[in-house]
Amino acid sequence: MREVAFLRKNADKWKEFEQLLKDKSFDNPDKLAELYIELNADLAYAQANYPGSKTEQYLNQLSVMVHDEIYRSKKEDTNRLITFWTQELPRLFASKQKELLYSLIVFSVAIGIGILSSANDPSFVRYIMGDAYVNMTISNIDEGDPLAVYKKAEELDMFFAITINNIRVSFYAFVSGLLTSIGVGLVLLNNGVMVGAFLHFFAKYGLIGEALRVIFIHGTLELSAIVIAGAAGFVVGNGFLFPGTLSRKESFIKAGREGLKMIVGLVPVFVAAGLLESFVTRYTQMPLWLSLIIILGSLAFVIYYFVILPLKLKHQDERL
Structure with missing residues (x-):
């Protein structure tokens, strides 16, 4: 079908859709879902037959408007909070697996850089972590309690300080996306190099x-959250660099909303990591089996919630 004929055939229908969206009193979720399905069918046809055309761009924008309307109800359901964590957020992560992978790769490479730099330059760890921290840790090692740093602060004060700092770091990674993906890469590089230097420092002492x-009692959640925050930053940066049909x-606005939603989804993870670091990590002599249960349980949660569940929901949606 020629594009002009396609427009004539469907123009009235699309205008009707626009009017429904402008009607503030319209509140019919089932009807909106039908519109969304029909618009996506028209959009798929336009993408296949008129790629890059104004028709494709218009349908894409209209489809986004319907999608946003579906998820923005004036009358919030009582289970809205539940569906956000069990449905909406995992579905968002299903579409951001590529950014998660990029963030993980950059962070892992940065850790490797930190390890190699520390191995080749003994002063590197002091440059990265500071003389005060290094001297304190060496003193703790000499006294037979290398990780005593986790025992010195009062638990509740430590929890608030750590959690606020972790949330700040995640938002910093997100905001770095405003400087394009390069800014996010620098944040991940900085944090990864610190982790690598830290690991090599303890390895040098056989610890x-x-x-x-x-x-890793708390670090499993904490480091995973940094990677996910980096992915949110990549979403924002890529939204500006690669706008597609929009x-x-x-x-950029759409990517900013998605990235911010990903960061909000990390807040409970940072709270849990702060609780573990403040109240549990200080027990450095706990049995190995108990440490492994916490570490492996945290890792299983991260993999399931941010990878397995999103992909599972994505496959379910594709079958509908």
């Missing part, structure tokens, strides 16, 4: 096993 067992401004 890497103990350090990993103790630190205008650059529209793509």
Whole structure:
């Protein structure tokens, strides 16, 4: 079908859709779902037959408007909070697996850089972590309690300080996306190099096993959240660099909303990591089996909630 004929055939229907969206008193979720399905069918046809055309761009924008209306109800359901965590957020992460992978790769490479730099330059760890921290840790090692730093602060004060700092770091990674993906890469590089230098420092004293067992009680969630925050930053940066069929401004705004939603989804993870670091990590002599239960349980949660569940919901949606 020629594009002009396609427009004539469907123009009245699309205008009707626009009027429904402008009607503030319209509140019919089932009807909106039908519109969304029908619009996506028209959009798929336009993408296949008129790629890059104004028709494709118009349908894409209209489809986004219907999608946003579906998820923005004036009368919030009592289970809205539940569906956000069990449905909406995992579905968002299902579409951001590529950004998650990029963030993980950059962070892992940065850790490797930190390890190699520390191995080749003994002063590197002091440059990265500061003389005060290094001297204190060496003193703790000499006294036979290398991870005593986790025992010195009062639990509740430590929890608030750590949690606020972790949330700040995640928002910093997100905001760095405003400087395009390069800014996010620099944030991940900085944090990854610090982790690598830290690990090599303990390995040099033959304490890497103990350090990993103790630190990853909270570090599993904390480091995973940094990677996910980096992915949110990549979403924002890529939204500006690669707008696709949307205008650059529209793509950037849409990506900003998605990235911010990903960051909000991390807040409970940072709270849990703060609780573990403040109240549990200080027990450095806990049995190995208990440490492993916490570490592996945290890792299983991260993999399931941010990878397995999103992909499972995505496959379910594709079958509908």
